Amino acid sequence: MTHTPTWRRTYDVAERVVAPHAERWVRSGEFARATALALGVRRTVGRRLSGVTAAAWHLVNLPAQTDVQRLRVQIGALDRDVRRLSLQLEQANPGRERSGGQ
Incomplete structure (x- = not known):
């Protein structure tokens, strides 16, 4: 119990x-x-x-939170654009390897 x-x-x-x-x-x-x-x-x-x-x-002369949020959105959009363009470049040149440290 x-x-x-x-x-x-x-x-x-x-x-x-x-x-x-x-x-x-x-x-x-x-x-x-x-x-x-x-x-x-x-x-x-x-x-x-x-x-x-x-x-x-x-x-x-420092960024506010809203400034940082806006920059994060812009960086995200740029990242998507770079990925999209990289895929298009790879599709246009299937035999070429990507250059750079990636």
């Missing part, structure tokens, strides 16, 4: 009391509205904070 620790019994009792109320609250329209409001506030604050931090980085 195993003995259930006191903390676990206390937790189980509290859960049985609190869980039904929490379930009702989570399924309510009030909770949905509060969640939507909180997400909207978070999004707005995040955008403003990003704008302020970007401006601060630009003041000291």
